[in-house]
Amino acid sequence: MGEIADRYQRRAKAFEQKVAAVRPEQWGNQSPCEKWTAKDVVDHIVMMHGIMLMPAGRKLEPSDDPLTAFQEARAAVEEVLDDPVLALAEADTPSGRMTTEQHIDQVISDDLVLHGWDLARATDQDETMDPADVERLWSSTASIPPEMMEKFRTPGAFGEGVEVFGPEVKVPADAPLQDRLLGMIGRQP
Numbered sequence: 593m594g595e596i597a598d599r600y601q602r603r604a605k606a607f608e609q610k611v612a613a614v615r616p617e618q619w620g621n622q623s624p625c626e627k628w629t630a631k632d633v634v635d636h637i638v639m640m641h642g643i644m645l646m647p648a649g650r651k652l653e654p655s656d657d658p659l660t661a662f663q664e665a666r667a668a669v670e671e672v673l674d675d676p677v678l679a680l681a682e683a684d685t686p687s688g689r690m691t692t693e694q695h696i697d698q699v700i701s702d703d704l705v706l707h708g709w710d711l712a713r714a715t716d717q718d719e720t721m722d723p724a725d726v727e728r729l730w731s732s733t734a735s736i737p738p739e740m741m742e743k744f745r746t747p748g749a750f751g752e753g754v755e756v757f758g759p760e761v762k763v764p765a766d767a768p769l770q771d772r773l774l775g776m777i778g779r780q781p
Contacts (some may be wrong), residue, residue: 595610597673603704641665
């Protein structure tokens with residue numbers, strides 16, 4: 593496995609642990625994403641896995657159980673990442689032409705960290721993100737050009753109902769990096 597597959601696997605394992613820790617009565621809890629419950633967060637992650645699998649000719653079978661749905665989505669993505677032909681196939685994406693593994697890394701792998709925080713917040717779990725992931729996400733997010741950041745903050749810019757980032761939440765400049773990252777993407781740390 594390469595660096596991208598390793599990173600995805602580590603992040604997916606952490607996300608899966610959060611999903612497994614959700615108690616049945618918590619699935620309806622409000623998440624930090626205004627329109628989503630805890631279950632909606634997991635549904636979004638699974639749906640995005642399905643989108644990442646489409647260029648590889650793969651399709652997910654739906655499951656009503658959030659843990660099962662995520663485990664199946666994770667297994668399908670790991671299978672693609674383990675296949676050099678599928679992982680290195682190029683496709684056009686909203687961010688330009690890139691390999692399947694690069695697209696997985698930039699979208700769902702990063703989403704596992706950020707939405708893992710959302711799920712943790714919604715279900716009273718530990719909200720601490722891996723410091724290496726925070727630094728990596730801070731670096732990549734802070735380097736987004738202003739015109740692209742504006743597009744990320746515009747509801748529907750990437751399709752109907754799609755919201756990437758919310759309006760920036762101001763946090764003190766000396767706040768922990770995780771809090772500054774969360775504020776940058778529109779979360780209240």
